[in-house]
Amino acid sequence: MSYTTIETDLTQGVALVWLNRPALRNAMNDVLIDETTDAVQRAIDDEAVRAIVLAGRGTAFCAGADLAWMASGRTMSPEASLADSMRLARLLRLLHDSPKPTVARVQGPAFAGGMGLVAACDVSVASTEARFCLSEVKLGLIPAMISPYVIRAMGGQQARRWFVTGEVFDAAEAWRIGFVHELVQPDGLDEAVNGIVGHLLAGGPKALGECKRLVQDMTGRPIDDAIGRETASRIARVRATDEAQEGIAAFFEKRRPAWAAADPAA
Template sequence: MSEAVLVTVVGHVATISLNRAQVHNAFDDALIADLTAALLGVEHNPAVRVVVLTGIGASFSAGADLNWMRGMAQASEADNRTDSLRLATLMRTLNFLSKPTIARVNGSAYGGGVGLVACCDVAIGVDGAKFSLSEVKLGLVPAVISPYVIAAIGVRQARRLFVSGEVFDAAIAARIGLLHETVAADQLDEAVDRCVHFLGKGGPLAQDEAKRLALRIGGMTRESAERIDEENAALIARLRVSAEGQHGLGAFLDKRAPDWVR
C-alpha cells in the first residue's frame, strides 16, 4: 500500500484520510486501490464501530487526477471499462460498508469526490466547500457515481447538476441532501465528534441491518449495484473513447475550451 491513504484508529473510531494534498486528493490508481483496501480493512476490524472519511489539506477531493485522466484518454475502451470498474468497486464498498460512515468534508469535492460524500451515511461539511459534477464539460457523464449521488439528492436535482456541471456551495449541498450539516471550519471536528457520540450508542448489528434496510427500501442492494456498475462502466468507457469525449478530454488537458462552448 502507498501513502495515498492514511488510516488511524483511536478507540472505536477509524479515520481514513485521503493523503494527496498536493493535488487536492485527486483520484489515481493508487488512491483508488488504497482506499478500497483501507475500507475492507476497517470492515473486518472488530474494534472499529464508526468510520470517518476525510481529506488532508485544503480539499476533500478534486475528483480525477490529471495524469490519470491523460492515461485514460489514451487507453482502449476495454481498458477504460476495467478502470471504471475499479472506481465502481470502491464506491460500492463504501456505500455498503457494514459500519456507520461519516464524510468529514474538510473542503471542496468534485466529481468522484462528490461520489464519496454521497456514499457515506452522514455527511458534515465546512461552509466554505464547493461542489461540482462537471463531467459534461469534458464530453463525459458522472456514470460510476450516479446511483449514489441520485440516492442522496434525488433525480430532480441530479438532472440539473448532471447536465449543467455548475459549481454549487455548501449551503446548496445541504439543501438538496448531499450534506446533512454545514459548519464553520473551526467547528468541524466538534460536529463530527458529536455524530460519533450518537453513533456509539447504537447496537452494531442493528446499525448494519438499519443501513441495509434503508438502502433496500430505497431500491438499492449490493447485487443491483453490481449490475448497474457494469452498465455504467461500459457507458463511461464508450464515452471516453468517443469523438466528443476525446475532444473534451484533450481540450481540458490542454487548458483550452472545447468547440461546443458557447
C-alpha cells in the first residue's frame, strides 16, 4: 500500500507504522489520520502481524492536530465537522481495541492529539527527550476525543491539572504519573521497544487479545460474585483452546510453544 503521510514496515511479525510529516512535527490532518487508520487495520487483519509499533519520524512523535486542518472546520456544516472529527475518534478506538498489542515509541514531543495516540496504545516507551502537553485550552479548544484514553492513562486527578493549565511537562513527569510505562535514554529507545516487543511475541496471540479485553472489562468494576463467575467462565473457556493446550504442553516438554518459534529474541 502506498501512503503519502506515513511509512509502514513489517519485520519478523512486527508492523511498524511511522508518522511521516517531520517538517510539520507529524501533525495530524485528515490524510494522515485516514492513512494511519488504514495501516493499523491492515496490520490487525494480517495473520503475519503479531504486534504493532507506532512511531514518529524526525524530532517529534506528534505535535497534535494540524491547525490548518482544524481551521477548516469554520467553513464546514455541523454535520460535516462532526464527520471530520470522527476520523481521529475511530483511529484512537482502533488502537485501543486492537486484538494485537500496540506499542508507542515516543522519541520526542507528543502534544495534544499526539498524547491521545500514546494513551490509546497498550504500552508506551519514551525517550528522556520526549515532552508532553495538552495544549488545546490555550487555543480555545478542548482535548475532547483523546480524553477517555488520556484520563485512563494518567488518572482523573492528574488530568484535571494538565487539561486546564496546558503546561508542557517532561518525560520524567509523564513516567511519574503513569502516563508512560518506560523511560529510557535516547540511544536506548529502540532496544527498549524491541525488548517489549520480544515479550509480546512470546505470548499466545489469542491470549494477548483476551488479556486486553480482560483489563478493559474488569477496570472499575466491583469485586463481587458476578465478577467471580465471569472471570471463572473466561479462564474455563480459554484453557480449553488449542493455543492454551499448546502452551501448557510446551511448558512440560521444556520447549518453545509453536507461536514463539520465530521470536527474534530466541
